[in-house]
Amino acid sequence: MVNNAIEINNISKSYGDVTAVTGVNLNIAKGELFGLIGPDGGGKTTLFQILTSLLIPDTGHAIVEGLDTVKDFRKLRKIIGYMPGRFSLYPDLSVHENLEFFATIFNTTIEKNYHLIEDIYVQLEPFKSRRADKLSGGMKQKLALCCALIHQPVVLFLDEPTTGVDAVSREEFWVMLKRLKQKGITILVSTPYMDEASQCERIALIQDGRILQVNTPTAVTSGFDKTLFAVRSDDSYKLLLDLRTLPFAKRTEPFGEYMHVTTEPDVTAEYIAQILNSRGHKSIEVKPTSATVEDVFLDLM
Amino acid sequence: MVRLYYIIRKEFIQIRRNKAMLPIMTILPIVQLILLSYAADNEVKNVNLDILDQDRSVYSKQLIEKIRISDRFNIIEISSSMHQADKLMQDGEVDIILAIPPQFEVDFHKNKAGDLQLLVNAINGQQATVGASYLSAIIQSFNQEIRADAAPSLAMTGSMPEPMPRISTEYAYWYNPDLNYKYFMVPGILGELVTILVMLLTAMNIVREREIGTIEQINVTPIKKWQFILGKMIPFLILGMVLMVIGLTLGKLIFDVPMRGNLAIVFAYCFVNLTAVLGLGLFISNLSDTQQQAMFTTFFFVIIFILMSGLFTPIESMPEWAQYFTIPNPIAHFVSVMRAVLLKGSGFADVAYHFQVTAILAVVFNTLAIWSYSKVS
Known part of the structure; x- marks a missing residue:
């Protein structure tokens, strides 16, 4: 005490x-x-x-x-x-x-x-x-x-x-x-x-x-148990709109030059890239990323 | 004590550094004192007069001459018809019409009486009533002159040589024998100015700290309530007293205002009065959220205080209910004390009533100020 x-x-x-x-x-x-x-x-x-x-x-x-x-x-x-x-x-x-x-x-x-x-x-x-x-x-x-x-x-x-x-x-x-x-x-x-x-x-x-x-701060971010990807393409605005229509993407938020996408656990980076490619995006980059405090915060809200 | 000294010092630094504040506090009141004392002159001069002379006799000419000699009247026109005179008044060209009826002189000799008519434009109240009474006085004296002149001639016609009753009233204006309005106004205006300035500045002060957010920082410090309030009051009290010294000096130098009483009483009263006014100012400041609110609230009080202070219109001629309202009015007491001590030479016992009432006001206002400050912290 x-x-x-x-x-x-x-x-x-x-x-x-x-x-x-x-x-x-x-x-x-x-x-x-x-x-x-x-x-x-x-x-x-x-x-x-x-x-x-x-x-x-x-x-x-x-x-x-x-x-x-x-x-x-x-x-x-x-x-x-x-x-x-x-x-x-x-x-x-x-x-x-x-x-x-x-x-x-x-x-x-x-x-x-x-x-x-x-x-x-x-x-x-x-x-x-x-x-x-x-x-x-x-x-x-x-x-x-x-x-x-x-x-x-x-x-x-x-x-x-x-x-x-x-x-x-x-x-x-x-x-x-x-x-x-x-x-x-x-x-x-x-x-x-x-x-x-x-x-x-x-x-x-x-x-x-x-x-x-x-x-x-580390416990807060490591306690984030959902799958998170950082996604980038040549058209950020279209990317945001497209990602938000995907049924497996629970939440998409702009995060600097990337979009942070929280998804179902079994989704892979290749799968996301494939879909985006089919929607006409160029220079696509999808990578798994660790959560920041902001991701945790937005998830808790 | 060191803490209080630093709070006061901080207040003075801020006053000095504020480019607008210093001229507001020093030059403006002085300009006002001089300007108002010259302007707030109740003396009536230049009353515009139209004389409707329907008699055109020796008497009527004498009367007109007598009026013309007086420097209070401007004879705008000697009209010959009522219609013409009426129009001049309608147009606002004249304040008073003096109608001399036809047969004025003849009637006077025949009946020992003559009727004159005064038509007064009461829109401009002061000019009209005072002007009319001046004019009546001239007519009175004219009346006595012609009666005295007529007496011998009446005696020769065989009538009873009655001695003419000559009653005249002489006025002696005590404490201000020359009826110098500046003597009357300067002490009052000075009291009023010092009060308003101190009240306004104090009212704006604490609320300013609230507006810029410094009060939040102050409130988490161990400053005690009384230290904070005193730290605000003392600088303005000092300023008010300094202004009083400057004002009295100027009153003496420029207007040669008599200072018959003990100046210590004036300053002692000034101290008590400012303490009361400061309390009221701080109270307003504590209740306001912005400087604008504080300013308008202060204006509300200041205007009532001035108009009901007896500075321009005597308290004695107000309706009775209004006279009670002058009791909690610090300016009314200030004006009374200033005039009594400076012009009449009143001693402490004569103005003790004002001291008592103001002291009570000081206690009430300052209690309110401290109470309202504790509400916000």
């Missing part, structure tokens, strides 16, 4: 008629880098707001580092770092002023906890006196992360930190998170990008306010 940094017990929350999360149960171990994966509107942000004491759940309760998010919210706010999905720093304050402000609010100084943010802050240092709203998307995220870290939180909540950030910055961001994890910080991060799931130690797939599955 003591090993869990976050315990979520049967939490539900609705806004009027709209249910945001229903009956969520989840345990996250201390020091874990845990990903909450799901599309927009899946209930990720609501869950974050409950865990950071901004929202009171309708039912159930959540414990973060032994503190109840409703009863012990004052103590809780001292030990958690939260980075909301929307950029929430003062746009008219400079990089340094923002950081200093948040440090002071937590009764600490930048110097005292500089070791925590050093790796990230060195990249921001050249823009120290620039106003926060004049920063690029990636820089904004780095500043927000610094501000969330400056009081040395035990648990870090990052709500879609990589949304709207370029691919390189996203990659960098995950490297930073892994470094923070090595410092013993528990990190709960949410993302709508399925390809980022493999960066986490464990992930929870969330959709329409329900947790669909919780596991390690």
